[in-house]
Amino acid sequence: MKEVxxxxxxxxxxxxxESLPAHVPGCVHTDxxxxxxxxxxxxxxxxxxxxxxxxxxxxxxxxxxxxDTAQEGHERTDLVFDGLDTAAVITLDGRELGRTRNMHxxxxxxxxxxxxxxxxxxxxxxxxxxxxRLLTGDRPNVYPEPFQYIRKMACSFGWDWGPTLVxxxxxxxxxxxxxxxxxxxxxxxxxxxxxxxxxxxxxxDVERTEQGEGRPLEVRASVAGAxxxxxxxxxxxVLTLRVPTPELWWPRGYGAQPLYDLDVxxxxxxxxxxxxxxxxxTGFRNVELDRSADEHGTGFTLVVNxxxxxxxxxxxxxxxxxPSRVTPERYRTRLRQTAEAGADLVRIWGGxxxxxxxxxxxxxxxxxxxxxxxxxxxxxxxxxxxxxxxxEAEARDNVVRLMPxxxxxxxxxxxxxLWGFRDWDWEGSLAGDSWxxxxxxxxxPRIVAELDPTRPYAAGSPWSGSWDHHPNDPAHGTHHSWxxxxxxxxxxxxxxxxxxxxxxxxxxxxxxxxxxRALPGxxxxxxxxxxxxxxxxxxxxxxxxxxxxRHFVLPEGDFDRWHYLAxxxxxxxxxxxxxxxxxxxxxxxxxxxxQINDCWPVSSWSAIDGDGRLKPLYHELxxxxxDRLLTLQPSAAGxxxxxxxxxxxPWHTTLTVRRMHTDGTVMAERTLDVTVAARTVHRQSVDAxxxxxxxxxxxxxxxxxxSLRAVHFPLRDKxxxxxxxxxxxxxxxxxGAVGGNVEVVVTxxxxxxxxxxxxxxxxxxxVCDTGLRTLLPGERARLRIRGAVETGANAVRAAxxxxxxx
Ligand code: BMA
Numbered sequence: 165m166k167e168v169x170x171x172x173x174x175x176x177x178x179x180x181x182e183s184l185p186a187h188v189p190g191c192v193h194t195d196x197x198x199x200x201x202x203x204x205x206x207x208x209x210x211x212x213x214x215x216x217x218x219x220x221x222x223x224x225x226x227x228x229x230x231x232d233t234a235q236e237g238h239e240r241t242d243l244v245f246d247g248l249d250t251a252a253v254i255t256l257d258g259r260e261l262g263r264t265r266n267m268h269x270x271x272x273x274x275x276x277x278x279x280x281x282x283x284x285x286x287x288x289x290x291x292x293x294x295x296x297r298l299l300t301g302d303r304p305n306v307y308p309e310p311f312q313y314i315r316k317m318a319c320s321f322g323w324d325w326g327p328t329l330v331x332x333x334x335x336x337x338x339x340x341x342x343x344x345x346x347x348x349x350x351x352x353x354x355x356x357x358x359x360x361x362x363x364x365x366x367x368x369d370v371e372r373t374e375q376g377e378g379r380p381l382e383v384r385a386s387v388a389g390a391x392x393x394x395x396x397x398x399x400x401x402v403l404t405l406r407v408p409t410p411e412l413w414w415p416r417g418y419g420a421q422p423l424y425d426l427d428v429x430x431x432x433x434x435x436x437x438x439x440x441x442x443x444x445x446t447g448f449r450n451v452e453l454d455r456s457a458d459e460h461g462t463g464f465t466l467v468v469n470x471x472x473x474x475x476x477x478x479x480x481x482x483x484x485x486x487p488s489r490v491t492p493e494r495y496r497t498r499l500r501q502t503a504e505a506g507a508d509l510v511r512i513w514g515g516x517x518x519x520x521x522x523x524x525x526x527x528x529x530x531x532x533x534x535x536x537x538x539x540x541x542x543x544x545x546x547x548x549x550x551x552x553x554x555x556e557a558e559a560r561d562n563v564v565r566l567m568p569x570x571x572x573x574x575x576x577x578x579x580x581x582l583w584g585f586r587d588w589d590w591e592g593s594l595a596g597d598s599w600x601x602x603x604x605x606x607x608x609p610r611i612v613a614e615l616d617p618t619r620p621y622a623a624g625s626p627w628s629g630s631w632d633h634h635p636n637d638p639a640h641g642t643h644h645s646w647x648x649x650x651x652x653x654x655x656x657x658x659x660x661x662x663x664x665x666x667x668x669x670x671x672x673x674x675x676x677x678x679x680x681r682a683l684p685g686x687x688x689x690x691x692x693x694x695x696x697x698x699x700x701x702x703x704x705x706x707x708x709x710x711x712x713x714r715h716f717v718l719p720e721g722d723f724d725r726w727h728y729l730a731x732x733x734x735x736x737x738x739x740x741x742x743x744x745x746x747x748x749x750x751x752x753x754x755x756x757x758x759q760i761n762d763c764w765p766v767s768s769w770s771a772i773d774g775d776g777r778l779k780p781l782y783h784e785l786x787x788x789x790x791d792r793l794l795t796l797q798p799s800a801a802g803x804x805x806x807x808x809x810x811x812x813x814p815w816h817t818t819l820t821v822r823r824m825h826t827d828g829t830v831m832a833e834r835t836l837d838v839t840v841a842a843r844t845v846h847r848q849s850v851d852a853x854x855x856x857x858x859x860x861x862x863x864x865x866x867x868x869x870x871s872l873r874a875v876h877f878p879l880r881d882k883x884x885x886x887x888x889x890x891x892x893x894x895x896x897x898x899x900g901a902v903g904g905n906v907e908v909v910v911t912x913x914x915x916x917x918x919x920x921x922x923x924x925x926x927x928x929x930x931v932c933d934t935g936l937r938t939l940l941p942g943e944r945a946r947l948r949i950r951g952a953v954e955t956g957a958n959a960v961r962a963a964x965x966x967x968x969x970x
Contacts, residue, residue, distance in 0.1 A: 166343040166440045167238065171226065175334070178223045189488045191249060191333030192222050192286075206764045206774070207682055209697045211327045218330030223285045228256060230279040238342040239373040245271045247336030248284065250316040251292035255283045265292060265550060266315035267335070268518055268539060268558040270565075275340075286332040289316055296550065301597060304590045305543030311515075312543040315554045317482060318515040319541075324701040325759070325768035326485055335488040336520075345376035346396075347440045348383075348430050353568050354618050355446055357469070362388070362410035362448035366403045366428060370396055380433040387446070388424045395433070412469050413447030413570040415508045416531030417791060417810070423447050423528055426568065447528060447570030453620035455629060461639030462629050464664035465753040466509075466533065466573060472843075474746060474810060475533065475754030476789040477509035478502055478771070479667060482516040485763040492522035499526040501772055502760055505782055506789025509533040511625075511666065511756050514579035515541030518562040527571035534571045535756075537625070538608055540578035544590050544599035555603055559611045567616045575612050575621045577604035580644065582624040583635040625666045638662035645741070649707060649769075653714045654737035658797065661748045668741050669758030671701065671708050672734035672781065673727055674765055674773030677924035681775065682765035688723045699767040708767070711737070715881045717970050728965040732918050734769075735784040735936055742788040743795040747806035749845050757785065780920055783935020794819070794869050796850070796876035803850040803865055803876050809840040817869045823854045826862045826887050826915045828941035838869075861885040866940065875938050886969040887914040891939070893961050904930070906955045908947040910964070912939035917967040919945060925963040927953030 177186040177195050184199045196202040196217065203210040233241040243254075243261070250267040253260060257280025261273040293310035305312055309321035309328065322328030341347070350369040355362065366385045381396040388407040395401070411422040423445040430440040452467040466473045483490045483498055502510060510527065512519060514537030527534050538559060545551070566572055581600050584590055590599060604623045612621040628640035636643055643662035648654060649670055657668070673679065673695070683694035690705060699705055712718055712729045715736075719725040738757055745752045758769045765774035771782040787793070791811040797804040809815040816839045823832040832854050840846040856863035858878035862885045865876040877884055890913040895906050904927065910919060916939040923930040930952040937945045954960075 165438050166341060166347055169232065169340040169342070171338045171340060175224055175226045178225065183225075186224055186333075188224070188334045188338060189247070189336050191331040191335055191486050191488050192217055193329060193331045194486055194489060195333070205327065205329055207684065208686070208694055211329065211697070214329070218328075218332075219288050219290055221285065221287050221291075222332045223283055224334055225281055225283045228275070228279050228282045232340055233275050233277060233279055233342075235277050239276070239344040239375050240274065240342070241276045242341045242343075243273045243275045243282075243338070244341055245334065245336070245338045247334070249286075249331065249333050249335040250289055250314055251287040253285045255285070256280055266554045266558055267317060268315055269554070269561050284334060289314055289320075289330050289332065296546075300546035300548045300551065303544035303546055303597065303599060304584075304588070304593050306584075306588070307542075312540075312545045313551070315539070315551070315558060317487065317517050318539070318543075319482065319763070320485060322700065323515060324704070325481070325766055325770070326700060326763050327766075329485050331486060333488065343440065344373060345379055345432050345439055346370045346372040346381055346430060348428065348442050350564055351428050351442045352564055352615060353426055353444070353446060354616070355448060355570070356618055357410070357412065357448050357450045360408070362407040364405040364407070364426065364446070366405065366426075368396070368401045368403070368428065368430075370399050370401075370430060372399065381439075382431045382433045383428060384431065385426070385428045387426045396430075407448070410448040413449040413528075414531060415468055415473065415533050416503055417508055418468065418471060418473070418531075418812070421447065421529060421531045421570075423570070444568040445525070445528065446568045449570050451573040451619065453574065453622070455641065460661075460751050461637070461663060462633075462641055463753065464641050465750065468533070468573070472750065473508075473753070474749045474843075475509040475664070475756065476507050477511055477535070477666075477754055477756030478505070478507045478760035478785075479511045479513050479669075479756055479758045480516070481513055481759055481761060482763050483761050487517055490520070492520070492525075495520065495522045496526045497776070498761055498772065499523070499530055499532060501778075501782070503530045503532055505760070505771065505785040507532065507760070507785070509535060509754070509756065510760070511535040511537065511576075513537055513541065513759075514539050514576070518566065521565070524566060524569040524571055528569050532571055533573045534569070535574040535576060536566065536572060537576045537579055538603070540581055540600060540603065542580050542584060544585065544594060544597075545581070545603065547598035547600065547602045552607075556607060556611070559608055560615065563611060563615045567619070573619065575608070575616070575619055576625050577608050577621070577623040577627075579625055582627050583644070586635050642666040644668070648741075649711075649737075654711070654733070654740045655798070657737075657741040658744045661745065661752050663752060664754045665741070665745055665752065666754075666756045667758045668738075668755070669769035670711065670734045670737035671704060671767055671769050672731045672779055673708075673767040674762070674770075674775070675777035675779065675924045676724075676727065676922060677928045678765050678773045678775040678777055681928075690723065690726050695767070698765060701768075704767060716967075717882050725965075728920065728922070731780045732920070732936065732967070735780045738781055739784050739788050743793065743806070744797060746788070746793060746808050747795060747797060747845055747847060749808070777924055778931065778935075780935045786935075792872060794867055794872040794874045796865055796867055796874045798876060798878075801849065802852060802855045805848050805850055805867055805874075807838055807840050807846040807869070809845070810843055812842050814842055815840045819867060819869045821850060821854055821865070821867045823856055824864055824866055824940065825860075826864075826885065828915075831863065873938070881917075881967055882970040886917065886967060888969060889916045889966050890914045891916055891919075893957055893964065895955055895957050895960050904952045904955065905948075905950050906952060908949060908960055910939070910945045910947065912941055912943050912945075914941050915939070919964065919966045921947050921949070921960070922963045922965065923949055923952070926955065926959060927951055
């Protein structure tokens with residue numbers, strides 16, 4: 165039987181002629197940090213101090229003993245790297261084993277009978293990229309860094325939310341695999357479901373040793389009680405498993421996530437000895453992408469097990485700029501947060517990585533649909549060697565690695581490159597040079613069709629489906645809505661109904677506790693040096709400020725208020741987009757918020773900040789992504805009430821719609837009985853006598869259905885005559901609660917708009933179950949807090965914010 169020996173111990177890193185202990189998996193920056201040789205690049209402006217690290221060559225070494233690779237007991241020993249970052253020469257006892265230039269591939273070297281000092285010598289990624297640039301010629305991109313000339317996580321070169329920390333290292337596990345006769349080289353399960361049965365077609369490739377040539381082999385496979393075996397003729401075999409009535413796997417909110425063990429083993433039938441085995445958990449489900457043309461243009465609707473889905477999505481970036489630090493537990497925490505935000509789809513963005521299996525395992529369990537980009541983002545990519553071969557190898561490797569996961573529903577060719585070619589002045593400077601079209605429209609769809617034909621492929625995001633329409637045409641396929649954040653007011657999300665919004669978002673600073681940790685000793689101001697350093701977007705603060713200023717008077721010299729307002733505007737902006745687009749289902753079939761997470765502490769579009777703290781946007785996502793949503797949509801003809809029911813049950817509800825005065829007077833009221841069929845949207849205009857009078861500056865509209873509330877203010881906050889907010893606060897320990905778990909009750913005596921408890925002010929790990937809340941005079945909010953250090957009424961009061969009169 166194949167034997168596996170992990171090589172995580174005993175590594176060292178050479179620095180200035182000295183040897184440091186090295187962590188494998190890991191990277192140079194984290195090893196230097198552990199050795200106290202560099203400051204933490206996440207703090208202050210230390211990022212600049214460590215620039216030199218990415219410009220040097222680095223060598224990792226370890227001894228490989230004679231016994232590790234000896235031929236006694238096994239005919240072959242392979243040295244297997246799951247990930248090398250990036251350009252390296254690997255030597256054993258001074259002899260070259262091979263060279264690598266791709267972070268996104270696995271590598272295997274035959275080291276049978278060889279031993280001595282193992283070295284992995286990394287060239288600077290900059291040197292490798294510049295070398296390739298010389299071979300292929302220069303191409304346009306969005307940042308002044310050479311990320312498209314090397315198959316390495318693009319955002320490690322810096323992004324509009326990420327630091328430039330170009331690392332190197334053995335970033336995924338490395339091991340010896342010792343085997344005889346034959347091994348399972350590749351297993352590809354194709355899972356399909358028909359009316360009465362699930363089918364798993366298992367495609368197996370074997371590799372034989374010299375001694376194993378011609379030996380009789382058998383592959384056996386089993387899943388959900390079904391078993392098959394077959395003789396291997398040559399080096400491959402196909403087995404078909406039929407499971408009569410499998411329980412179907414569903415995205416969360418649509419059903420359960422049953423997972424079945426799929427076991428494959430390889431046996432030497434001459435001796436009846438098992439040689440190798442492979443296990444994964446898989447699930448039974450069908451997925452289609454409906455891109456048919458209709459009277460609105462060209463749709464983009466995911467259909468899972470025959471059910472058409474409005475995708476409640478989020479975009480995912482690497483959770484740490486040093487991805488080797490992301491443990492399975494951290495993946496699970498972040499993805500659990502994602503699911504609890506109400507999302508049912510995660511798009512892995514093309515400037516990052518093909519994530520660890522732990523990511524997809526968690527998605528399989530949580531019922532999160534995964535949309536995986538191939539790793540191309542915001543640049544023209546040369547299609548010449550040595551890149552072309554790497555792209556093909558990497559795509560083949562990762563398609564096969566990830567295809568057992570039922571959560572994976574879509575392969576996507578790239579992020580914004582088809583759009584960039586058309587709109588970002590690339591066409592002229594390219595002057596006919598290759599730029600990646602051959603990958604997205606040729607190579608990648610061919611690889612998916614060959615290896616993973618059960619899954620849909622999209623050429624890019626955004627993409628209208630062909631060059632007949634502009635790549636970012638909202639009426640056709642996927643759309644990225646960035647004009648609004650870049651230049652306009654968030655209300656303008658309501659001007660279009662794209663078929664699928666694959667990216668849109670709004671920035672806000674991270675939690676205060678995150679800023680304090682990241683910027684020790686800084687007197688915080690929106691434009692203090694550390695704040696500006698931890699803001700990477702082009703004119704990021706300008707856009708943030710203009711976003712606030714359209715609605716509020718920009719607070720001068722009051723950081724806390726600026727911080728609160730920027731977070732409020734982020735939450736309102738994203739909610740405005742989602743409420744509007746969801747209310748236009750099924751014309752619009754999904755929203756994918758940019759972005760759920762961060763890779764370091766930074767002002768960005770994220771809902772969860774770089775220290776894992778929740779921004780108010782996170783809580784707002786829970787509201788706007790819930791199965792049932794009530795919203796009031798402004799329109800030229802007056803407000804429209806939209807009642808959205810994405811659950812499988814019809815929703816009968818009694819709605820109260822009130823035209824209110826800020827002093828609490830109800831100026832008009834109507835009660836409506838509404839039934840919304842399963843997975844549909846009910847829209848109706850609000851009667852004219854209920855519409856608030858904008859001229860009064862004191863009227864607004866409130867709709868309630870059970871615990872759900874929608875509000876509509878006809879004026880921007882700075883034009884609205886808010887009363888000075890007045891409320892009482894009481895703090896009690898929840899019954900049976902441990903210290904630090906308290907309940908805060910806020911009783912409003914006036915209108916209190918967008919009340920927020922900033923829990924991180926009560927303790928660095930404190931969390932609250934509630935985000936922004938609007939209270940009418942006399943109403944109460946109950947906020948449940950966990951993990952507070954400070955629980956006194958004064959501390960709680962000081963952590964509460966709300967909108968104040970201009
Ligand atoms: C989109 C993404 C990223 C970027 C984000 C915010 O274009 O694809 O490239 O970080 O916008 O600008």
